[in-house]
Amino acid sequence: MEWDISVEFDPVILVFDNPERFFSVRTAVGAANALMNEFPCDDGKEFLAAIEICLDVVNGNAKPEQLRAAIIRAADEAGVTTVAVLH
Template sequence: MEWGTSIEFDPVILLFNNPERLFSVRTAVGAAHALMNEFPYDDGKEFLAAIEICLDVVKGNAKSEQLRAAIIRAADEAGVTAIAVLH
């Protein structure tokens, strides 16, 4: 797998404190962007686990559903509202 490859999962909407900061995360690339550029904290246990799982998904060593769950846990840890959308 490469970063340019679309690894999709059911979307997670992230609502940050600023109402203009709303993100729909549905790919490994989108997850990496949100984690590295948008999350208010970058040193929490769940945050670091989400980064690791993101890399594992891209490498083909983890499933995209694991990344989705990790994003939700990291958001909870950081006080970011996460709305899990199911298709």
């Protein structure tokens, strides 16, 4: 199996409780890192859905835009502020 880990999408900036602490997500690997290491909770429905879609994107079974939307939903669920950047 060959993973496509370089697929990019329009960035989503995650702003955590400390406004000086933010994380820019634009790839499936970046999304996985943010979800697993930065999110304040890891048991919400949207969080778990984002993890699943992240794996699907890496495996080529979902579109990057689906992951971007899932990250935004998971952040909303966790109370994390998002800044959605569009090119």
